[in-house]
Amino acid sequence: MPDVILRLALPSPLRRLFDYRAPAGMKAADFAPGMRLRVPFGRREMIGMLVEVADHSEVPADKLKPAIALLDPVTPLPPALFKLCLWTAQYYQHSLGDTLSWALPVLLRQGEPAEARQERFWQVAPGARMDDARIKNAPKQREAMATLAQHPHGVPHQLLSKLGLNKTSLDLLLDKHMVEIQVRRHAPGARHERWLAQPELPLNPEQRAAFEAVRAGFDTFHAFLLAGVTGSGKTEVYLQLIRETLEAGKQALVLIPEINLGPQTLARFEQRFNARIALLHSAVNDRERLDAWLAARDGEADIIIGTRSALFTPMKNPGLIIIDEEHDGSYKQQEGLRYHARDLALVRARQENIPIVLGSATPSLESLHNAYTGRYGLLKMEHRAGGAQPPKFMRLDVKSRPLDSGISGPMQQAIGQTLAKGQQVLVFLNRRGFAPTLLCHDCGWLSECPRCDARTTVHQRSRELRCHHCGYVEPVPRQCPKCNTVDLRPVGAGTERAEERLSILFPDYPVLRVDRDSTSRKDAMNQLFATIQKGQPCILVGTQMLAKGHHFPRVTLVSILDADGGLFSGDFRASERMAQLIVQVAGRAGRAEEPGKVIIQTHLADHPLLVQLTEQGYFAFAEQALSERRAAGLPPFAHLALLRAEAHKPGQAEAFLDEACSAAEQLLNDLKLGGIELLGPVPAPMERRAGRYRAQLLLQAGARAPLHRLLSSWLLHLEQMPAGRQVRWSLDVDPVDLY
Numbered sequence: 001m002p003d004v005i006l007r008l009a010l011p012s013p014l015r016r017l018f019d020y021r022a023p024a025g026m027k028a029a030d031f032a033p034g035m036r037l038r039v040p041f042g043r044r045e046m047i048g049m050l051v052e053v054a055d056h057s058e059v060p061a062d063k064l065k066p067a068i069a070l071l072d073p074v075t076p077l078p079p080a081l082f083k084l085c086l087w088t089a090q091y092y093q094h095s096l097g098d099t100l101s102w103a104l105p106v107l108l109r110q111g112e113p114a115e116a117r118q119e120r121f122w123q124v125a126p127g128a129r130m131d132d133a134r135i136k137n138a139p140k141q142r143e144a145m146a147t148l149a150q151h152p153h154g155v156p157h158q159l160l161s162k163l164g165l166n167k168t169s170l171d172l173l174l175d176k177h178m179v180e181i182q183v184r185r186h187a188p189g190a191r192h193e194r195w196l197a198q199p200e201l202p203l204n205p206e207q208r209a210a211f212e213a214v215r216a217g218f219d220t221f222h223a224f225l226l227a228g229v230t231g232s233g234k235t236e237v238y239l240q241l242i243r244e245t246l247e248a249g250k251q252a253l254v255l256i257p258e259i260n261l262g263p264q265t266l267a268r269f270e271q272r273f274n275a276r277i278a279l280l281h282s283a284v285n286d287r288e289r290l291d292a293w294l295a296a297r298d299g300e301a302d303i304i305i306g307t308r309s310a311l312f313t314p315m316k317n318p319g320l321i322i323i324d325e326e327h328d329g330s331y332k333q334q335e336g337l338r339y340h341a342r343d344l345a346l347v348r349a350r351q352e353n354i355p356i357v358l359g360s361a362t363p364s365l366e367s368l369h370n371a372y373t374g375r376y377g378l379l380k381m382e383h384r385a386g387g388a389q390p391p392k393f394m395r396l397d398v399k400s401r402p403l404d405s406g407i408s409g410p411m412q413q414a415i416g417q418t419l420a421k422g423q424q425v426l427v428f429l430n431r432r433g434f435a436p437t438l439l440c441h442d443c444g445w446l447s448e449c450p451r452c453d454a455r456t457t458v459h460q461r462s463r464e465l466r467c468h469h470c471g472y473v474e475p476v477p478r479q480c481p482k483c484n485t486v487d488l489r490p491v492g493a494g495t496e497r498a499e500e501r502l503s504i505l506f507p508d509y510p511v512l513r514v515d516r517d518s519t520s521r522k523d524a525m526n527q528l529f530a531t532i533q534k535g536q537p538c539i540l541v542g543t544q545m546l547a548k549g550h551h552f553p554r555v556t557l558v559s560i561l562d563a564d565g566g567l568f569s570g571d572f573r574a575s576e577r578m579a580q581l582i583v584q585v586a587g588r589a590g591r592a593e594e595p596g597k598v599i600i601q602t603h604l605a606d607h608p609l610l611v612q613l614t615e616q617g618y619f620a621f622a623e624q625a626l627s628e629r630r631a632a633g634l635p636p637f638a639h640l641a642l643l644r645a646e647a648h649k650p651g652q653a654e655a656f657l658d659e660a661c662s663a664a665e666q667l668l669n670d671l672k673l674g675g676i677e678l679l680g681p682v683p684a685p686m687e688r689r690a691g692r693y694r695a696q697l698l699l700q701a702g703a704r705a706p707l708h709r710l711l712s713s714w715l716l717h718l719e720q721m722p723a724g725r726q727v728r729w730s731l732d733v734d735p736v737d738l739y
């Protein structure tokens with residue numbers, strides 16, 4: 001009999017498969033790719049996923065161990081999803097086993113059966129009669145029988161009390177064999193006949209054009225960029241496209257950014273449709289996640305909505321993918337498997353041969369470039385659906401003007417005038433805490449994190465200095481640790497300070513702060529928004545949490561306290577992010593009758609990108625920024641990969657990267673690859689973080705193919721390098737943050 005060798009992907013960082021013998025007595029025909037097996041690994045056991053079955057192995061026969069058990073009678077992973085995971089592992093140069101760990105529900109990785117939860121159902125036993133003499137004088141049991149009789153498919157155990165069913169009575173009936181318990185899975189809800197639970201809005205001409213364009217491409221892969229200003233009614237377009245998808249008997253996958261997870265977004269989908277909606281996001285527990293995953297796989301969910309990782313949800317009848325706010329940073333995973341869900345969604349749509357819509361008021365430069373070069377259909381919606389006017393932008397030059405807790409005189413006046421008119425003001429400052437640092441006025445000491453190359457932020461309310469990079473916390477000192485004087489002053493302003501100052505300047509109006517510190521309590525954010533919706537004049541101060549998802553119709557002034565960070569930064573994407581934030585924050589304002597005004601404080605009032613943005617709008621800005629990227633040979637006109645390393649001792653990370661760099665040069669030579677530049681190694685922009693010294697090596701290539709050829713050989717080499725054991729290293733393909 002030929003050997004049956006099972007090639008498995010194991011949750012290990014090593015970029016290779018592991019060979020095992022089949023469990024005793026099993027034949028090749030018993031296995032299919034995607035099945036899970038329990039196997040011995042060192043002194044532990046692991047759960048691996050079968051990639052292929054072979055009849056011989058390079059591993060010597062006496063080293064080859066048998067797998068312990070096959071966990072799945074049939075493969076739990078549809079071939080399309082398996083293919084996507086293979087593609088992902090290869091593209092991001094990540095081990096397949098670890099890729100599968102990131103992509104699959106936790107319970108599947110832990111070996112749980114790939115089946116929906118079993119439940120206990122109570123039902124009337126066959127042959128039991130209401131007029132049974134034994135319950136003639138037992139009114140509670142008779143009542144319970146009557147209730148159960150109304151549910152011919154049984155009542156799930158969980159719902160007993162909701163239906164007023166008394167457990168004691170049921171137990172007595174059970175003893176008499178008048179009721180019985182069945183253990184089975186929840187029967188899936190049936191597909192609905194009428195999908196709409198709520199009438200649709202009649203589309204305006206811009207919406208209709210976008211809708212029709214996508215619908216015309218419904219039967220095959222087509223990518224569209226729906227570039228619609230905030231309030232242009234993108235969501236209505238999504239909803240109607242989803243309805244079309246459902247009517248065609250197919251499923252729709254909708255990805256949303258983490259920050260949009262608020263109940264408002266989900267409610268819009270739930271209110272519109274009589275559909276089975278599967279939710280996959282961070283607040284869903286492991287069991288619910290697996291159930292949602294299985295429902296989607298088996299065609300028992302019609303709409304799948306989730307954050308980044310929901311991209312890996314299998315679908316029985318995929319019909320449409322929507323990526324809302326496609327520019328959002330949360331689509332990129334920054335640890336482990338460093339994938340970009342938007343980019344992978346395109347790969348998936350192509351593999352499944354279905355349309356995909358990327359929507360945003362401020363598309364990423366990558367997606368815009370793809371639209372301008374014809375790879376995506378460009379659908380523009382330039383008017384607000386409700387007829388509201390677009391906001392007006394103004395740059396306020398604060399060079400040599402005194403700033404009072406970050407707020408200039410003219411800005412204070414504008415805020416006062418708006419409040420006096422009975423309207424609301426939104427003050428945006430993307431920096432939480434009271435002040436970004438504490439300074440000794442006598443000796444110049446600055447509060448620094450002992451574990452990072454960074455200042456600690458003053459948090460006034462908790463009287464703490466906190467490092468926003470590593471989480472380090474200490475009490476605010478009473479006197480200077482260096483010279484002992486007591487003249488310590490907070491320098492600069494964060495949201496706490498702006499809030500405090502505004503409360504003093506405008507004592508007659510409520511000042512509400514929205515940032516991660518103020519809204520860590522679960523409902524705090526929703527309570528805040530309820531107050532705002534009431535419409536009384538007030539000031540809202542907040543970070544980028546204010547920029548997404550919410551509508552503030554009574555806000556007519558948006559004050560942006562600091563736009564300069566995005567123009568000074570060494571990160572080439574900083575200006576893009578700043579522009580997106582400004583436009584998104586501005587988009588919250590003036591949605592109803594009253595047009596909005598946006599005032600931007602800046603020291604760089606003549607900066608061409610800022611001028612373009614404020615005078616010509618986001619797309620003019622984007623064109624300018626794209627031409628700068630082209631000139632500098634940066635993405636999307638080049639492709640990047642970043643090798644990061646960190647170590648406890650200074651110099652170790654660089655030493656590893658130096659060796660890695662030489663290896664890459666050698667490989668470039670051996671493989672005769674050109675057009676790839678190795679930049680570095682250099683210390684990371686923040687060299688020390690959480691006590692580790694960090695460095696990086698950037699690879700920049702004009703074309704993707706040679707870069708990926710280099711990477712796949714290079715990484716196998718790096719895995720073998722002894723210097724790699726002294727450091728923590730990782731590769732980031734298409735990095736978003738170059739830190």
Ligand code: ADP
Pocket residue numbers: 201202203204207228229230231232233234235236385386
């Ligand atoms: P976006 O997602 O582009 O920011 P929304 O879909 O949230 O925009 O729409 C903004 C507002 O306009 C919402 O209150 C929505 O109900 C309304 N709206 C959208 N489409 C229409 C339409 N065709 N007619 C009237 N109102 C609309």
Ligand code: ZN
Pocket residue numbers: 440441442443444445480481482483484485
């Ligand atoms: Zn001092």
Ligand code: ZN
Pocket residue numbers: 449450451452454467468469470471472689690
């Ligand atoms: Zn720190």
